[in-house]
Amino acid sequence: MGHEVTVYERADRIGGLLMYGIPNMKLDKGVVDRRINLMREAGVRFVTCAHVGKKEDFASGHMTQIMEERGCEMQYLDPNDLLKENDALLMATGATKPFDPTGRNPGRNLAGIQFAMDFLTRNTKSLLDSNLEDETYISAKDKHVIVIGGGDTGADCIGTSLRHGCKSVVNFELLDQPPAERAANNPWPQWPRIYRLDYSHAENKAKHGNDPRAYHVLAKEFVGDQAGRVKGVKTVEVDWSKPIEGGAPFSEVAGSEKEWPVDLVLLATGFVGPELEVGEMLGLEIQNPRGNWQTFIGEHGEFTTNLEGxxxxxxxxxxxxxVVWAINEGRGAAHAIDRYLTGSSRLSAGVTQDGALAVG
Ligand SMILES: Cc1cc2nc3c(=O)[nH]c(=O)nc-3n(C[C@H](O)[C@H](O)[C@H](O)COP(=O)(O)OP(=O)(O)OC[C@H]3O[C@@H](n4cnc5c(N)ncnc54)[C@H](O)[C@@H]3O)c2cc1C
Structure with missing residues (x-):
């Protein structure tokens, strides 16, 4: 629409989770690069190794730290300066701050317990840089792997571990195994919560003979060896039909305690939301009780915040x-920003949550 656009990205490659979250075997990075190059040719300026925020605001295993370790000369930018230098600022920072329900488990600080995103990011970077020859990734080769968390991220950790040549992989899921067909309380058009075999579960079945998922299993404790490395996970089974009054929505099944041998634990237990520090520097409001950024349906559509521009x-x-929602949101936000800058917009405003065309 004639605006000048600059994208600041802390990673060394553009694409967000499509580049460094979703593994290569599931999404070929050539597809992502092709699309980015089209945008580059259309005049979008991409600045990589650019962390918007402060250096002290990230912890070990964080994307910015991985990139610095791997040779990025990171520049740190103040979002308030970006706002002053530009007519509008779009925050599209993702929501990858990990949720860690094992945080208080005994042994949580043992070596060999890693967040899924740390594992997946390092793997993809090493794969793209050197076809895994630089050995800067966390290897699952010849290891017994336990993945905690049975969602899509957990499935990608299973698939990656299998490609490394792990000895075995088990995937703990706290919920019960879903039914083969929709339950009565899950009617159309809701997303059907049914048992599915994702690509990595099927691969494990082909290679090791079983679906790697173990249902209604709660990890309680990590056991270490003398060198401080994890060597076991103690678990208990849970019963969702017996919630504890005023407490957990399940109870622990007496006598179901078990210790699993392990060399590498991958935590794929979800995300709490965006990293808040960069928004705090700006004064952005957050949604309650979830930590996502608060937006309002304002004069320029539903992507506006409490801050002008x-x-x-x-x-x-x-x-x-x-991904489809991220694309839709990007389109909607572009429409909103175009309208903010020029008073109207010919861009599509995307679709609303229920699939209707959004009105710009
Ligand atoms: C392991 C995994 C597998 C997935 N698989 C699928 C799938 O198969 N299909 C599907 O549809 N969806 C999948 N998703 C979800 C999908 O990838 C996301 O919904 C989508 O990428 C969100 O896009 P986004 O642009 O909002 O955020 P992101 O893709 O997270 O991009 C945010 C970008 O902002 C950068 N950034 C953040 N903070 C800063 C800062 N302070 N300074 C500079 N840069 C910053 C980040 O480095 C990142 O590159 C998966 C997610 C994960 C974690």
Whole structure:
């Protein structure tokens, strides 16, 4: 629409989770690069190794730290300066701050317990840089792997571990195994919560003979060896039909305690939302009780925030979601920003949550 657009990205490659979250075997990075190159040719300026925020605001295993370790000369930018230098600012920072329900488990600090995103990001970076020859990734080769968390991220950790040549992989899921067909309380058009075999579950079945998922299993404790490395996970089974009054929505099944041998634990237990520090520097409001950025249906559409000229879109607005929604949000936000800058917009405003065309 004639605007000048600059994208600041802390990673060394553009694409967000499509580049460094979703593994290569599931999404070929050539597809992502092709699309980015089209945008580059259309005049979008991409600045990589650019962390918007402060250096002290990220912890070990964080994307910015991985990139610095791997040779990115990171520049740190103040979002307030970006807002001053530009006519509008869009926050599309994703929602990858990990949720860690094992945080208080005994042994949580043992070596060999890693967040899924740390594992997946390092793997893809090493794969793209050197076809895994630089050995800078966390290897699952010849290891007994336990993945905690039975969602899509957990499935990608299973698939990656299998490609490394792990000895075995088990995937703990706290919920019960879903039914083969829709339950009565899950009617159309809701998303059907039914038993599915994702690509990595099917691969494990082909290679090791079983679906790697173990249902209604709660990890209680990590056991270490003398060198401080994890060597076991103690678990208990849970019963969702017997919630504890005023407490957990399940009870623990007496006598179901078990210790699983392990060399590598991958935590794929979901995400709490966006990293809040960069928004705090700006004064952005958050949604309650979830930590996503708060947006309002304002004069310029539903991507506006409490700050003049600042817009929010994607997972950092909706919470962890899907690529199609991220694309839709990007389109909607572009429409809103175009309208903010020029008074009207010929761009599509995308679709609303229920699939209707959004009115710009
Ligand atoms: C392991 C995994 C597998 C998935 N698989 C699928 C799938 O198969 N299909 C599907 O539809 N969806 C999948 N998703 C979800 C999908 O990838 C996301 O919903 C989508 O990428 C969200 O896009 P986004 O642009 O909002 O955020 P992101 O893709 O998270 O991009 C945010 C970008 O902002 C950058 N950033 C954040 N903070 C800063 C900062 N302070 N300074 C500079 N840069 C910053 C990040 O580095 C990142 O590149 C998966 C997600 C994960 C984690």
């Amino acid at each position: 600042v817009f929010v879109a994607g997972d950092c607005r909706r919470g962890q979601s899907l």
